Amino acid sequence: MSQARIAIEKMKQSGMRVTKQRRALVAYLDKSGRFVPVTQLDRYMRSQYPGLSHDTIYRNVKAFEQLGILESDVENEQAIVKLQCDFQHPHHHHFICTNCHRVQEVKMCPLEYFEDQLPGAKIASHNFELYGLCAECAQKLGR
Amino acid sequence: MSQARIAIEKMKQSGMRVTKQRRALVAYLDKSGRFVPVTQLDRYMRSQYPGLSHDTIYRNVKAFEQLGILESDVENEQAIVKLQCDFQHPHHHHFICTNCHRVQEVKMCPLEYFEDQLPGAKIASHNFELYGLCAECAQKLGR
């Protein structure tokens, strides 16, 4: 089942209405498959669907995020988004290729390692990304 | 030697001019000691030094970052900055208390752990922060 399908499913389950604007947004994000700057999403969607408003795009990006069907991040001071890649394991981390912007999941190393360094502290959340060249790009670029 | 002193020293060494605006910025960041939203830095400095322009503040934040005397991050979609806390070990990571916003350094767990998960990829950089309550706040708030 495609991620787009799952995303639409989740929208229905939550009582959120499935509008054609939302279908189009999800379809684009699904097709892209990787992180996309929100500004690019906005520009592209508005070029494809004249009359579509900024409001609709930004409002839905937030709604999708809260629903858990979209992940957002920041790269080079730019907000970037992608469809949630693993609905089974919402908590995971990414290796982001700086060449092709494709995303691979990685498992986090044990948090206990850090807890030992911060006696008494209550770690509530964390934030982790790896950047570099994916195997394919590394080979292609000969590095 | 204070961090402000070291920062000024680095400015001189790099050939960057030490203006009173830059001294004031560094002094404020040093006194604060923790991450501060850039917008707050801008508002505060302009209230203390009438005539100071946005341009000067934002330009210098970038210059300081490039010089390696300032670290920037993003929290709640807000750009935040602080003086570099460990000039000896520029590569380190932070635990940021969500209550008092104080920062503690942590050692990174071995990157090899992740390299094993991404055969062929060239990891170039990473990004890691921990959030939660520091020991002091955890006790104070009884959690």
Place this chain on the structure above:
DNA sequence: CGTTTTAATCGGACTGATTACGATTTAATT
């Protein structure tokens, strides 16, 4: 189906952070 309800969209104006730039000042050098 049609009707109804109300969430979602539209459009356009607005806000707030950040940048651009020509004119002016000033830190550092001699």
Place this chain on the structure above:
DNA sequence: AATTAAATCGTAATCAGTCCGATTAAAACG
């Protein structure tokens, strides 16, 4: 003290993101 190039100022512009009242259209229901 004079020089000069870097830094600052002031103002305007840009750009991402938000707000809001009027309109449209999903979904539910008879």
